[in-house]
Amino acid sequence: MILPPATLGMLGGGQLGRFFVSAAHEMGYKVWVLDPDPASPAGQLADRHLVAGYEDYAALDQLAAECAAVSTEFENVPAGTLDYLAKFIPVHPSAAAVAVCQNRIAEKTFLADNGLPHGPFAAIHSDEDVAAANAGLFPGVLKVARFGYDGKGQARVASREEALAAFHKFNREACVLEKLLPLDYEVSVVLARSESGAVRAFPTAENRHRHGILDVTIAPAHASACLADNAQHVAEQIAEKLGYIGTLGVEFFVTRGELVVNEMAPRPHNSGHHTLDACVISQYEQQVRALAGLPLGEARQHSAAVMVNLLGELWYEGGTHEGKYREPDWSVLHAVPGLRLHLYGKHHARPGRKMGHFTVIGDDPAAVLERALAARAAIGIHDE
Ligand code: ADP
Numbered sequence: 570m571i572l573p574p575a576t577l578g579m580l581g582g583g584q585l586g587r588f589f590v591s592a593a594h595e596m597g598y599k600v601w602v603l604d605p606d607p608a609s610p611a612g613q614l615a616d617r618h619l620v621a622g623y624e625d626y627a628a629l630d631q632l633a634a635e636c637a638a639v640s641t642e643f644e645n646v647p648a649g650t651l652d653y654l655a656k657f658i659p660v661h662p663s664a665a666a667v668a669v670c671q672n673r674i675a676e677k678t679f680l681a682d683n684g685l686p687h688g689p690f691a692a693i694h695s696d697e698d699v700a701a702a703n704a705g706l707f708p709g710v711l712k713v714a715r716f717g718y719d720g721k722g723q724a725r726v727a728s729r730e731e732a733l734a735a736f737h738k739f740n741r742e743a744c745v746l747e748k749l750l751p752l753d754y755e756v757s758v759v760l761a762r763s764e765s766g767a768v769r770a771f772p773t774a775e776n777r778h779r780h781g782i783l784d785v786t787i788a789p790a791h792a793s794a795c796l797a798d799n800a801q802h803v804a805e806q807i808a809e810k811l812g813y814i815g816t817l818g819v820e821f822f823v824t825r826g827e828l829v830v831n832e833m834a835p836r837p838h839n840s841g842h843h844t845l846d847a848c849v850i851s852q853y854e855q856q857v858r859a860l861a862g863l864p865l866g867e868a869r870q871h872s873a874a875v876m877v878n879l880l881g882e883l884w885y886e887g888g889t890h891e892g893k894y895r896e897p898d899w900s901v902l903h904a905v906p907g908l909r910l911h912l913y914g915k916h917h918a919r920p921g922r923k924m925g926h927f928t929v930i931g932d933d934p935a936a937v938l939e940r941a942l943a944a945r946a947a948i949g950i951h952d953e
Pocket residue numbers: 688710717718719720721747748749750751752755778781820831832
């Protein structure tokens with residue numbers, strides 16, 4: 570067990586890393602963050618911020634010398650970086666587990682090989698692969714295999730011709746072609762798994778997206794108990810098959826009543842932010858516990874919760890780049906009972922950038938949802 574006042578390392582300085590730093594500090598640890606952005610949200614709170622790239626081996630040596638163990642909050646950390654650090658100190662999750670989650674082809678192949686539910690897909694490496702793709706995949710979605718996020722690096726394609734054009738637009742980078750599925754709704758499971766193989770899953774949550782970015786999470790999900798249990802079970806199988814240690818997020822589609830895994834995130838997940846306010850132990854504290862070899866905490870959710878993401882457009886009058894830039898009126902949110910606001914300390918808002926979120930908690934799920942949606946409208950988020 571790694572105990573305070575030991576120093577833990579974090580690769581990546583975004584908001585997920587920032588909440589990790591806060592959780593670790595609460596527990597008495599020190600944290601060093603490595604991120605190339607001098608203004609990174611987690612770097613601001615860290616005991617030391619190494620402003621360096623993920624393949625800066627001098628900085629990695631410093632991290633390995635100071636830290637008792639290292640985790641990641643950013644799935645695109647090169648696997649070679651994790652392998653290198655693992656020569657000196659424990660690294661969780663492992664390079665092998667992260668490598669599966671950071672490449673959509675590896676991810677879907679993993680699901681298929683393990684008999685886990687996934688949608689129809691084809692790996693696309695060449696024009697010939699587009700020509701040979703099963704006609705049943707259209708209409709579909711072409712996604713770059715690596716480095717896509719928040720709907721970026723994706724194109725809806727009605728036909729083979731459109732798929733070919735999109736593949737060229739993505740500079741013929743490796744892609745997956747997925748069948749466009751009719752979604753009833755989307756859910757996710759966040760869980761933590763320890764070195765001993767113990768697993769604690771948070772209750773299944775329901776996610777609503779807007780322009781390809783998570784907008785609202787409702788926890789627990791409205792789904793039937795059977796579907797919610799099933800999602801937890803599939804997520805646990807994924808964690809076991811990956812030999813995963815740490816906090817893992819698994820996104821699902823519910824299509825015609827059936828669960829299909831969409832993608833995995835080898836880190837805490839945006840749809841688990843509410844665990845900060847509505848669960849005994851948050852997904853970030855679980856990440857600290859798994860990394861430090863402590864027993865996992867209780868994942869029980871004590872309050873109904875609804876989380877609303879605050880994206881950069883909120884900083885612009887009228888919600889677009891043309892509008893005047895100004896700070897939203899936070900006093901509107903602080904007046905709402907049961908609401909907690911979390912802002913990430915990002916210096917400049919761009920449309921689509923995740924700047925903060927709020928969570929409303931309470932005893933009655935329907936009242937919590939109503940209050941959260943009213944607060945979302947009051948701060949200025951409107952559905953067109
Ligand atoms: P990201 O890495 O950007 O989160 P996702 O693959 O999760 O990428 O896609 C973002 C969103 O786009 C999904 O949550 C879902 O709403 C929609 N989507 C993606 N793939 C499909 C699909 N095959 N069928 C239907 N909707 C999809």
